[in-house]
Amino acid sequence: MSYRRRLLLLILLDSIIVAFAIFLAAWIAYPNSEAEGMHVLILTSVSLLVFHHIFAFIYKLYNKVWSYASVGELLAIIKAVTFSIIAAGIVQFIVNDFTLFRRALIVTWLLHIVLIGGSRFMWRIVRDHYIVNDEGKKRTLIVGAGSAGSMIARQFHYNHDESELLPVAFVDDDPSKQKMEVYGIPVLGKIDDIARIVENHNIEHVVIAIPSLKNGELQRIVDLCNQTKAKVQMIPKLEDLMSGKITVSNLRNVDVEDVLGRKPVELDINKIAEYVTGNTVMVTGAGGSIGSEICRQLMKFSPGKILLVGHGEYSIYNIDMELREKYGHTDIEILPVIADVQDRQRIFDLVEEHRPYIMYHAAAHKHVPLMEYNPHEAVKNNVLGTRNVAEAADTFGVNTFVLVSTDKAVNPTNVMGATKRVAEMIVQSLAQKSETKFVAVRFGNVLGSRGSVIPLFKKQIERGGPVTVTHPEMTRYFMTIPEASRLVIQAGTLARGGEIFVLDMGEPVKIVDLARNLIKLSGYTEEEIPIEFSGIRPGEKMYEELLNENEIHPEAVYEKIYIGKTVDVDRFAVEKFINSFKELDAVELKNEIMEIVFEERRMAVSN
Numbered sequence: 001m002s003y004r005r006r007l008l009l010l011i012l013l014d015s016i017i018v019a020f021a022i023f024l025a026a027w028i029a030y031p032n033s034e035a036e037g038m039h040v041l042i043l044t045s046v047s048l049l050v051f052h053h054i055f056a057f058i059y060k061l062y063n064k065v066w067s068y069a070s071v072g073e074l075l076a077i078i079k080a081v082t083f084s085i086i087a088a089g090i091v092q093f094i095v096n097d098f099t100l101f102r103r104a105l106i107v108t109w110l111l112h113i114v115l116i117g118g119s120r121f122m123w124r125i126v127r128d129h130y131i132v133n134d135e136g137k138k139r140t141l142i143v144g145a146g147s148a149g150s151m152i153a154r155q156f157h158y159n160h161d162e163s164e165l166l167p168v169a170f171v172d173d174d175p176s177k178q179k180m181e182v183y184g185i186p187v188l189g190k191i192d193d194i195a196r197i198v199e200n201h202n203i204e205h206v207v208i209a210i211p212s213l214k215n216g217e218l219q220r221i222v223d224l225c226n227q228t229k230a231k232v233q234m235i236p237k238l239e240d241l242m243s244g245k246i247t248v249s250n251l252r253n254v255d256v257e258d259v260l261g262r263k264p265v266e267l268d269i270n271k272i273a274e275y276v277t278g279n280t281v282m283v284t285g286a287g288g289s290i291g292s293e294i295c296r297q298l299m300k301f302s303p304g305k306i307l308l309v310g311h312g313e314y315s316i317y318n319i320d321m322e323l324r325e326k327y328g329h330t331d332i333e334i335l336p337v338i339a340d341v342q343d344r345q346r347i348f349d350l351v352e353e354h355r356p357y358i359m360y361h362a363a364a365h366k367h368v369p370l371m372e373y374n375p376h377e378a379v380k381n382n383v384l385g386t387r388n389v390a391e392a393a394d395t396f397g398v399n400t401f402v403l404v405s406t407d408k409a410v411n412p413t414n415v416m417g418a419t420k421r422v423a424e425m426i427v428q429s430l431a432q433k434s435e436t437k438f439v440a441v442r443f444g445n446v447l448g449s450r451g452s453v454i455p456l457f458k459k460q461i462e463r464g465g466p467v468t469v470t471h472p473e474m475t476r477y478f479m480t481i482p483e484a485s486r487l488v489i490q491a492g493t494l495a496r497g498g499e500i501f502v503l504d505m506g507e508p509v510k511i512v513d514l515a516r517n518l519i520k521l522s523g524y525t526e527e528e529i530p531i532e533f534s535g536i537r538p539g540e541k542m543y544e545e546l547l548n549e550n551e552i553h554p555e556a557v558y559e560k561i562y563i564g565k566t567v568d569v570d571r572f573a574v575e576k577f578i579n580s581f582k583e584l585d586a587v588e589l590k591n592e593i594m595e596i597v598f599e600e601r602r603m604a605v606s607n
Contacts, residue, residue, distance in 0.1 A: 010062050011053065017115045018052045018084075019045050025107035040096045041104075047091040048108070051084035061120075074117060081112040137166035141194070141203045141230070143221060144210035145172040145180075145187050148235055152209045152251075153183045165205055169197060191221060198228040207251060208234040222254055226520045254521050268558070271493040275358065275400070276301040282356035283308060284341055284389055285363030287315025289446060290404055293485035294360050295319055299326070305333040307354055310363065311340045341385030351392040358492055361389050362404040364420070371416040372538040375589045379581050382419035387426050387578065394434045400492045403427045403440040405500070407477060410442075414538070418593045422574060424500060425596075429571040431498035439495040441488045442502045444477030453511065457518050465529035467515045470536050475508040487561065494557055502562045570596075 022045045056062060059076040089105050140156070142149045149170060156167050170177075170187040171194055177187045188197050197203065206225050208218070225232045233251045281298055285291035286308035292315075295308060306323075310316040320336040327334070335354075339346045341363045351359075364382050365371055371378040386403065393401040405424055408417030424440045431438035447454055453476075460467045479487075483503075491501040512531065519529045536542070557563045573596050581589055 007062050013119055014052060014056065014061075014116060015049060017119070018048050018112065021111040021115065022048060022104065022108050025111055026101065026104045029101070029103035029107050040092060040101070043095055044088050044092045044101070044105075047088040048084055051087040052080065052112075055080040055083045055087075073120065077117050077120065078113060081109060081116065085109045085112070138164055138204040138231075139202055140165040140167045140205040140207060141197060141201070142167055142170050142185070143172075143191060143194070143206060143208045145170040145174070145177045145182050146210065148211050149209035150182050152207060152235060153185055165207070167207075168203070169201055171197060191224065194221070194224040195227045198225075198230050203228070203230050206230045206232045208232065208254065211235060218254075222517070222521070226517075229525075231523045232521065268490065268493060272489060273301050275493060276303050276489075278302070278304045279357035280305040280354055281307070281358045281360070282351070282354065283360045283362060284310070284385075285361070285404075286310045287312050287319055288362060289481055290484055290488070291360070291362035292319045292322075293481045294362060294488055295323060297482070297485050297489055299323055299332065302330065302332060304331075305335060305354065307335050307337055307350070307356065309337045309339050309341075309350065311338070313338055341389050342380050344384075344388040347388045348392045348395065351396045351398070355396060356393075356398055358400045358402070359389065359393050359398050360402050360404065360488060360492075361386060362488075363389075364404070364423075366406065366416060368408065368414050368416045369537045371419070372414060375415045375586050375593075376581070378415050378419045379589065379593070382416070383422050383426070383578060386423035390427055390430055390438065393436050393438075394430055398436050400437045400495050401427070401439070402488055402492045402495070403438070404488055405440045405442040407442060407444045412594070412597055415590055415593065418590075418597050421597045422577070422593065425569045425571070425574055428498050428500075429569045429574070432569075434497075437495040437497045439491055439497070440500045441491045442500055443479055443484050443487060445479075446484050447478050447480050453514070454518065457515055458522075461519060461522050461524065461529055466532040467519060467529060468532050468534045469512045469515050470534055471542065472510075472512050472533060474511045474536070474542055476511060477508050478514075479503065490558060490561065494561070494563075499563050501557075 022041055026041055059080045061076060061080055085105055085108060089100060092105070093100050142152055149172070153167050153170075156165055167183075167185050170182060170185055171189050171191050172178075172187055173190045178189070180187050188201070194206070198206070206228075208221055208225075210217075213221070222232065232254050234254050236252060276298060281303045283291050283295055283298070283306065286295055287310040291310070295306060298306060308316055308320055308323075316336050316338060320334060323334050337350060339350060341347060341361075363385060365374075365378050390401060390403070392398075403423060406417065406420050408414065409421035409424055410417075412418040412421055424442075427438045427440055430436070445453070457467050487501070487503045491499075494501065515531050516526065519526060519531075522529075577592055577596055581592065584592060
């Protein structure tokens, strides 16, 4: 029906109700009265008719989609009817020698509410019970009958034709909600009852609608859902929910990051702002996973200038465009720089020209098997590159230099880990004689970073499998990219010089469990997407470490941040290796760099 025809129909319907309601009300209120007040009733009827349409347009009663009517629409009807009755009563009072037919007006008010409201809500009743077609909809269980779950149920209800999901039940651990209904949808049990309810009610889809869940609680819910064949999704982030962006189409799959991610480290905002705001900051590897997130986090503290330094043209272009789009209206100077950390003169020229106050060195080769095949490139980028950037910082008086390191630098068994440990040694050596505060930040694997296992698993699942895992007992520590980046930034504020900061990363995760979770969260079973074990690759450890036994300080220096004990560094051995590594073949290079880190560890233990 067109808007014009619909408008005329509603106006005609309301006019009939309003025009005759006062006479029906007078008959109900004064059943034995004579007709001498008929002229007053006629005048009241005309007044009501005029005032009703005025207030109907004010409260937009003719512009609402009544097939989706709810409490808000009912309140609009009550307001329009109430004000029209009051206005007509004033007219009646003046015309009828300051006398009111109070009972008639009260009954008229009730009749208007019932008849006008009923005529509108009948549209919704007809739609819900006779027009809406539930065929082909996926029977859905909503976890959480709180405000978020109610919003989801309402969205499903209002967007019935657009959504493929049909909510049939809630589960909630709140005892007061048991056996209650929300939007006509029953609460059938608690979270522990998910598997039973899914089976008994033929549930095909589960929506987790509890935005305040801690990660351990989310893992529990996902584990319960994984006992069923239902697909699992969850609501958007809490900030999107609070901002009103949530719709049915915003539902997203549960990611491994949601299950494994932990409560992020709370930043010391004042301390970071104190040394970032208004200053020049340089980030190497700014186009990478960690480097780009460091840049995003730093922009929140309004540095005066930020240098986005990287070797990859496209990655630097991407982060530059992203930051300009979000912060282009501010006074922050964003400078994209294409430069290779191996180019010593280029790095020195950059630091001399811009004189950064803080430098974050995130540029590195990090892929373990690739570096086993290309050890000279690992040394050139991770060792020489670090020395170039660090010595430039020392030469031109940078206040703080933060090296992004890795758990693979602990007792390294591969070239990549060994080069990162030598990079730490270079930074620690400089810290002993420099005015610049040199520190390293060590953490485990980063969820979703380029070259990490999760993107690989996702690609294998998209191809139909199999998902390849190196060994059933292989474990790793994991953290999210934002969490890792916050740690790097916070470390700069804690730096005194020479420290290695480490995040308390919780318990290590079995890679095979990660693969199983990802398969299930993608909507498949292990029968559909099998897991195959390919064997440990060159240079890989079965278990990762964050600090070896001689490096551990028992107390955290900040929430979830620990500091490693400094050890004496044989900088002459490092310099000798740097000067001679190009003359070594691959096997000799590996032996030589492993000897450096082994000797350092042996000396530390003997001390």
